[in-house]
Amino acid sequence: MIKSLKATGNQLANSDFQLTVLRQEVVDVLHLAPFHEQMREAGLFPLRPVAPTVLQINVGKMCNQVCKHCHVDAGPDRKEIMTRDTMQLCLDALAQSDIQTVDLTGGAPEMNPDFRWFVEEISKLGRKVLVRCNLTIIVANKKYYDLPEFFKKHNVEVVSSLPFYSADKTDRQRGDGVFADSIKALRMLNAVGYGQPDSGLVLNLVYNPSGAFMPGPQAALQRQFKLALLKDFGIVFNDLYAITNIPVSRFLDYLIESGNYAGYMEKLVTAFNPAAAAGVMCRSTLSVGWDGGLYDCDFNQMLDLYVASPVRHIRDFDAAALAQRAIVVNQHCYGCTAGSGSSCGGVTA
Amino acid sequence: METYYNPADLKKFGNIGEFQKEFADKFFAYDGAVFAEGALTAREKSLIALAVAHAVQCPYCIDAYSSDTLEKGCSEQEMMEAVHVAAAIRGGATLVHGVQMMNKVKELSM
Numbered sequence: 001m002i003k004s005l006k007a008t009g010n011q012l013a014n015s016d017f018q019l020t021v022l023r024q025e026v027v028d029v030l031h032l033a034p035f036h037e038q039m040r041e042a043g044l045f046p047l048r049p050v051a052p053t054v055l056q057i058n059v060g061k062m063c064n065q066v067c068k069h070c071h072v073d074a075g076p077d078r079k080e081i082m083t084r085d086t087m088q089l090c091l092d093a094l095a096q097s098d099i100q101t102v103d104l105t106g107g108a109p110e111m112n113p114d115f116r117w118f119v120e121e122i123s124k125l126g127r128k129v130l131v132r133c134n135l136t137i138i139v140a141n142k143k144y145y146d147l148p149e150f151f152k153k154h155n156v157e158v159v160s161s162l163p164f165y166s167a168d169k170t171d172r173q174r175g176d177g178v179f180a181d182s183i184k185a186l187r188m189l190n191a192v193g194y195g196q197p198d199s200g201l202v203l204n205l206v207y208n209p210s211g212a213f214m215p216g217p218q219a220a221l222q223r224q225f226k227l228a229l230l231k232d233f234g235i236v237f238n239d240l241y242a243i244t245n246i247p248v249s250r251f252l253d254y255l256i257e258s259g260n261y262a263g264y265m266e267k268l269v270t271a272f273n274p275a276a277a278a279g280v281m282c283r284s285t286l287s288v289g290w291d292g293g294l295y296d297c298d299f300n301q302m303l304d305l306y307v308a309s310p311v312r313h314i315r316d317f318d319a320a321a322l323a324q325r326a327i328v329v330n331q332h333c334y335g336c337t338a339g340s341g342s343s344c345g346g347v348t349a
Numbered sequence: 350m351e352t353y354y355n356p357a358d359l360k361k362f363g364n365i366g367e368f369q370k371e372f373a374d375k376f377f378a379y380d381g382a383v384f385a386e387g388a389l390t391a392r393e394k395s396l397i398a399l400a401v402a403h404a405v406q407c408p409y410c411i412d413a414y415s416s417d418t419l420e421k422g423c424s425e426q427e428m429m430e431a432v433h434v435a436a437a438i439r440g441g442a443t444l445v446h447g448v449q450m451m452n453k454v455k456e457l458s459m
Binding site: 224 | 419425
């Protein structure tokens, strides 16, 4: 089993080191503008939030997979898990806010022992729950086999990564056998109604490139995925989100080790799109870490870049105070502003 | 090592307008229109371009359309099949001239 960067003692597990590596490449090697300067030129610096519509909660870094591009550096060896007490603090914050959607991510969020309790409690508050499910967890152990039924019961929106509609590219990114297990899990989700027309049960897929290149047009990729998955496996889904790989953690390690780092960063920087930058998801999302820390996005979370606000923990949640903050940006943000833009919900421009 | 082809030159393609702007502008506008979605999808056009890049043996074009087909979600099998189409046409073009050779041989022979 491949281990996380943290477990192998890789220096890229250190967030300060990552930020240094990113800045050196963009500014000192490529002689390109640092991200905040591009944003200033676009009239977007400092970047201000709008009223948050999504609370994205990372319930832990533990995962049954060790994907090569993972920005969380997640894996079976990661033990950082959100406690029920911290979940309760999230529920308290939600109860006093207007945020209508809770986006649960990880790791594999379902591996958190309090995951089901948390989903039930969020549902009781009348908020929509979205789970970023890696698919294979559903078939990893019989205790997870009923997840499709559980998701259905709470009308959870399922968002799942599938980097390609064939085994070779998928397994190279996500591990041997992941494609076959993902197909099994997709069939189980389809069987209870997910992705089926008029079922109201939403199953969205996430495409991210299996290498050092950008995603192509989202609509064309969706068309291709729908045709191929239906024809080859009889699988249906709702929408495909095309996401750019952000040069953080294991994807940054891959870029450096494969000799693609300079070329990829140059591609991202030169593809900077002000329209995509204006629509970045960090403006309308608040991100909570496994220990309750607050961030502008999940990538900032993994780089230990807390919100620039006196409110830095969910226990102190204060929507008015957080609305005053400027969003923390750095060189990795070029990943979300390149071309058609990228977010957890796909393109932004 | 100095070579006739430098990968970094691909990024300078747009600079050809420095010496003749009008024609360059027309070419790039035409090029953009050709590769847009049309009766053929942009994805299909990218695979055709990849095949032609191999037929004309342009290293810049091979780099550019290897990336472009990847970005458009083509599989490695599709990409290699496109290259085989180029190879088959080039090979066929050679072999079909064998008929001309045969004609000449038969004309000259007893």
